[in-house]
Amino acid sequence: MDRYRNNAFAIDALVRDTEVHRDVYVDPEIFELEMEHLFPNSWIYIGHASQLAKPGDFITANIGRQPVLASRHTDGSIHAFYNRCPHKGVKIASEACGNTGKFFRCPYHAWSFKTDGSLLAIPLKKGYEGTGFGNAQANEGLSRIRNVVVHRDFIFAQLNDNGVSFEDYFGESLSTIDNMVDRSPEGKLAVVAAPIRYMHTCNWKMLVENQTDTCHPMVAHESSAGTAVKVWKREQSDSTETPMAVQLYGPFMSPYEFYEQSGIRIWPNGHGHTGVANSIHSNYSDIEGYLGQMVAAYGETRAHEILGEVRHNTVYFPNIMVKGAVQILRNFIPIAVDKTLVESWVYRLVGAPDKLYERALMYNRFINAPTSIVGHDDLEMYERAQEGLKSNGNQWVNLQRLYEAGEQADVTAVINGTSERQMRNQFHAWAKFMTLDMDKRVEAAE
Amino acid sequence: MITEKTITDFIYREADLLDTMQWQAWLDLFHPEGRYWMPLEWQQQDPVLQPSLMYEDLLLLKVRVERLAGERTFSQKPKSRCHHLLQAPQIVACDPAAGMFKARTSYIYTETRGDVLERFSGWASHDFVQVGDGLKIKLKRVDLVNFDAPFGNIQLFM
Numbered sequence: 001m002d003r004y005r006n007n008a009f010a011i012d013a014l015v016r017d018t019e020v021h022r023d024v025y026v027d028p029e030i031f032e033l034e035m036e037h038l039f040p041n042s043w044i045y046i047g048h049a050s051q052l053a054k055p056g057d058f059i060t061a062n063i064g065r066q067p068v069l070a071s072r073h074t075d076g077s078i079h080a081f082y083n084r085c086p087h088k089g090v091k092i093a094s095e096a097c098g099n100t101g102k103f104f105r106c107p108y109h110a111w112s113f114k115t116d117g118s119l120l121a122i123p124l125k126k127g128y129e130g131t132g133f134g135n136a137q138a139n140e141g142l143s144r145i146r147n148v149v150v151h152r153d154f155i156f157a158q159l160n161d162n163g164v165s166f167e168d169y170f171g172e173s174l175s176t177i178d179n180m181v182d183r184s185p186e187g188k189l190a191v192v193a194a195p196i197r198y199m200h201t202c203n204w205k206m207l208v209e210n211q212t213d214t215c216h217p218m219v220a221h222e223s224s225a226g227t228a229v230k231v232w233k234r235e236q237s238d239s240t241e242t243p244m245a246v247q248l249y250g251p252f253m254s255p256y257e258f259y260e261q262s263g264i265r266i267w268p269n270g271h272g273h274t275g276v277a278n279s280i281h282s283n284y285s286d287i288e289g290y291l292g293q294m295v296a297a298y299g300e301t302r303a304h305e306i307l308g309e310v311r312h313n314t315v316y317f318p319n320i321m322v323k324g325a326v327q328i329l330r331n332f333i334p335i336a337v338d339k340t341l342v343e344s345w346v347y348r349l350v351g352a353p354d355k356l357y358e359r360a361l362m363y364n365r366f367i368n369a370p371t372s373i374v375g376h377d378d379l380e381m382y383e384r385a386q387e388g389l390k391s392n393g394n395q396w397v398n399l400q401r402l403y404e405a406g407e408q409a410d411v412t413a414v415i416n417g418t419s420e421r422q423m424r425n426q427f428h429a430w431a432k433f434m435t436l437d438m439d440k441r442v443e444a445a446e
Numbered sequence: 447m448i449t450e451k452t453i454t455d456f457i458y459r460e461a462d463l464l465d466t467m468q469w470q471a472w473l474d475l476f477h478p479e480g481r482y483w484m485p486l487e488w489q490q491q492d493p494v495l496q497p498s499l500m501y502e503d504l505l506l507l508k509v510r511v512e513r514l515a516g517e518r519t520f521s522q523k524p525k526s527r528c529h530h531l532l533q534a535p536q537i538v539a540c541d542p543a544a545g546m547f548k549a550r551t552s553y554i555y556t557e558t559r560g561d562v563l564e565r566f567s568g569w570a571s572h573d574f575v576q577v578g579d580g581l582k583i584k585l586k587r588v589d590l591v592n593f594d595a596p597f598g599n600i601q602l603f604m
Contacts, residue, residue, distance in 0.1 A: 193497045196486065197596035223519035228509045235505060245506055341596050346497065354495055361497050370597035371484060371499045373513055379599055380521035 004029050008435035015431045017407070018400035018424070022389040025203040025397070031337035033434060038318060039064030040159035041433040043169045045320045045331060046070055047097075048347070049153035050190040052078060056099045056115055062333065063159055068145060069093050070155055071100070073116040080145040080157050081117045085109075086138035096194070104142070117142035152181045153189060160437060164269070172412060173271035176314035180324035180347070182306045185297040189327065189347035198342040198370045202382035204319060204334040205426075207342065210378060211313040211321045211330075212274050212422040214259035215401070217252045220381055224373035225252035242285075248363050251280035252374065262312070262417045268410035270317025270429025272422035276414050279312035281325035287355045297351075315422065317429050327360045330368060338386050344368035399423045448576055450537045453549050456581050457572060461530035461553075464603055469511040472603070476504055477575050477582035482603070484588045499593065499600075514601075521601065526559040528602045538571075547574035547581060555604045564598065567591045 004010050004027070011033070014021040023030050046061040052072035060083055061068050067083035069092060083091050085106040092104050092113070103120050105112045112120040119141035122128065133139055147158040149166040154177055156166065163169075181189055200207065210216065217225070228249035232242075242250075263276030275281070294303035314322045319332040327349060333341040346360045367374045389397075402419035409428040415421055456475075463472040476482075484499035493501040502510070513519050531554045538548035548571070555566045573585040588604045 194486070194594060196497060196499070197594070199596040199598050201598065220520070223513050223516045223521070224509075226518075227513045227516060228506075231505065231509045231512055235508070243505070245503075249509075343596075358494050361495070365498055365500065369499050371600045373510060373601075376521040376599050376601055384520075 002029060004033055006439060008438040011434050011438075012431050015427045016396075018403045019396040019398055020427050022395050022397060024427075024430070025205060025386070026337060026389050028337045031203075031334070034334065035064035037437060038430065038434045039334075040066075041163050041436045042318050043147075043149070043156045043158045043164075043166055044318075045154065045316070045329070046080065046157050047155050048189070048191045048345070049078060049150055049155060050192075051097055054099065056101050057097070058093055058100055058104075058115075059097045060093050060095065063157060064334075066159065067091055068157065069142070070148070070157075071104075071115045071117075073114070074102070077116070078148070078150055078155065079116050080148045080155070081142035082145065084143070085111055086119075086141060086143065087111050092142065113141050117144055152177060163436065169269055170271065170316070171267060171269070173267040173269075173273075173314070173316065176273060176311055176322050176324050179306060179309045179311070180322060180327060182298075183294075183324065183327070184349040184351055185293040186351040187297075188350040190350050191345060192348050193346070195331075195343040195345045196364055196369045198344070198368065198375060198379075200340040200342055200379055200382060201338055202340060202379070202386045203337060204332045204340040205430075206382040206385055207330075207332045207340060208315060208317075208319060208321070208426065209423050210382075211315050212264060212272060213420075214262075214264075214274055214418050215256070216378075216381070217259075217280075218255065220377045221252045221374055224377050225249045227373075229253055244285075244359060244362060245366070247284050248359075248366055249374075251283070254280060256418060259417045263414055264417050264419055264422050265412070265414045266422050266425045267412050269432075270426045271315060272425055273311045273314035274417060274422075275310060275312030276417070279310045279325070281310045281312060281323075284325075284359070287353050287359070290353050290356060293352065315426065317426055318433070323363075326363045327356070328364055328368070342368070399427070448540065448542050448547060448581060450540050452581065453537055453540060453547055453572075453574065454535050456574070457535045457549060457551055457570075458532065460583075461532055465529055467527070469514065473504070473507060473511060475583050476507070477577065477584050478504060480504060480583045480585065482507060482586050482588075484590070484593070484604070486593055488593070499590075500588075510603075521599065524560055526557055526601045528558070529556040530554075530604075531556075535572075542576070545576060547576070548572065557600060557602055559599075559601070562598075564600075566600075566604065568593075568604065570604065 014024050044063045047059040051059050055072050055074045058071040069083035070080040073079055083093055085092055087109055090106055090108045103112045103114055110123050114120050145157050146161055149156050181187055232246045262278050264274050265276050266272040310325045321330045327347040329345045331343045335341050344364050346364050348357045366372055399420045402416055460475055481503055483493050483501045486497045486499050490496050514522055533552040535549040535551040538550055539546040551570045557564050568588055568590040571587040574581040575584045
């Protein structure tokens with residue numbers, strides 16, 4: 001029974017100033033509507049241009065429920081398509097990435113397509129003569145995604161042709177991606193390995209919210225980061241150097257005051273980041289030779305400016321998080337209302353010392369892997385929330401922390417680092433992009 | 447004298463210690479410089495500049511073991527249990543003169559928690575060093591057949 005389909009008002013009513021209804025996390029119909037509306041209306045990260053180094057290279061992804069494909073054409077341009085043959089709908093590419101050579105070839109009837117998507121050949125072409133095939137949509141080849149933007153090698157696509165422009169959608173928030181890229185002395189990142197993948201039995205938004213939740217680390221991660229600090233204190237004996245591992249775990253146990261002061265910045269359309277003044281990434285030890293490379297590339301002032309940005313987690317609404325200071329992007333891919341695939345990518349800073357890549361890989365397996373003890377702490381909480389939200393005792397999730405009456409939506413602001421305002425910011429955007437292309441007949445009738 | 451049987455017995459004992467959750471005795475099997483490695487790539491060569499699921503020294507393994515018993519380790523309420531089903535280890539090297547002791551063991555590993563049971567298949571490669579009359583683990587490498595799959599929590603040791 002549909003309660004929310006074609007009912008923008010019912011969807012809007014799930015988001016209050018300081019609360020959201022549990023249906024946003026547990027209702028399968030809401031999940032379906034997210035796939036049909038929220039994801040196609042948003043700009044979704046589908047991959048990195050370094051994964052498409054040579055002509056014929058391709059990557060596959062999903063936007064909502066829809067399989068998509070991006071490829072590097074012979075002239076160097078990047079194109080994105082719906083990943084289905086225009087003939088019978090067979091998925092053209094089945095692997096996460098690869099090289100297709102000069103053309104894509106459907107494995108079912110051998111229709112083939114250039115790497116810009118246009119139809120190259122059909123076997124027994126004669127059979128289509130006089131059938132009016134020239135006017136068929138199939139004759140156009142792979143259905144093209146018109147809205148594709150490659151920002152500093154980050155490939156984003158938006159399926160809705162009448163949505164918000166890339167510039168209006170992201171605005172100043174792109175500064176986190178820019179900073180991550182600028183951290184390479186050559187201004188370039190490279191994906192050189194597959195991501196760590198981690199299946200979560202919870203709603204995808206729980207993960208997104210957790211990225212700017214600064215009141216949980218010292219509580220939920222006492223078991224992992226807290227134990228790491230404790231064991232190190234006991235075992236360090238005469239060691240003068242803190243191992244990289246302890247440098248990565250330790251700051252998770254920072255007190256509330258640390259997070260309060262580090263600050264949160266919010267941007268329009270649901271984007272925002274923790275770690276404005278400082279962050280848990282602030283005090284890693286220097287990597288030998290790196291600062292020198294950066295100064296040589298950018299000059300003293302600019303190099304320090306770039307490295308002085310130590311933003312913690314930047315949420316790009318709806319479903320990625322970027323961690324500039326350790327070159328990680330986490331993609332929270334919705335599978336079902338209670339199932340989320342997390343892919344954690346590490347980018348290599350081109351031209352920088354290996355040690356930086358080593359640290360990023362270490363961070364990724366310490367925090368984002370299915371074998372990560374920090375990850376175990378978080379997933380346990382999401383799973384308990386997914387269970388607990390079945391309770392009828394209270395149907396609302398509270399996001400009231402540091403709420404002020406008259407709070408403005410879709411603004412840029414810097415606030416106390418323990419505020420839940422970024423979560424409120426996300427839910428404002430959630431309602432907006434869920435209902436952006438919904439028929440508002442009732443409203444029109446008023 | 448270290449023989450092939452010494453190596454085989456060691457590997458069976460290690461699995462038994464894990465299955466019976468004798469974590470401290472398990473840690474004692476490692477050399478102080480020992481490592482536990484779970485690669486994330488097929489026939490991976492480098493644990494440092496290629497991504498791995500785990501690459502841990504003794505300090506980090508101690509953190510894991512200590513965490514399992516922690517009062518606020520919520521992901522261990524209820525606790526996980528595990529089971530190893532080993533094939534006979536293949537001795538790759540048993541050369542006391544050269545100090546080379548290596549074995550490779552195919553196995554199925556089961557980890558369970560609450561009502562959930564997860565099964566993994568893979569190979570453990572052991573690299574040993576001789577310490578006194580016995581062996582210590584220099585490197586335990588766990589290659590899962592589906593290392594690239596999206597797993598849920600893996601909380602214990604394979």
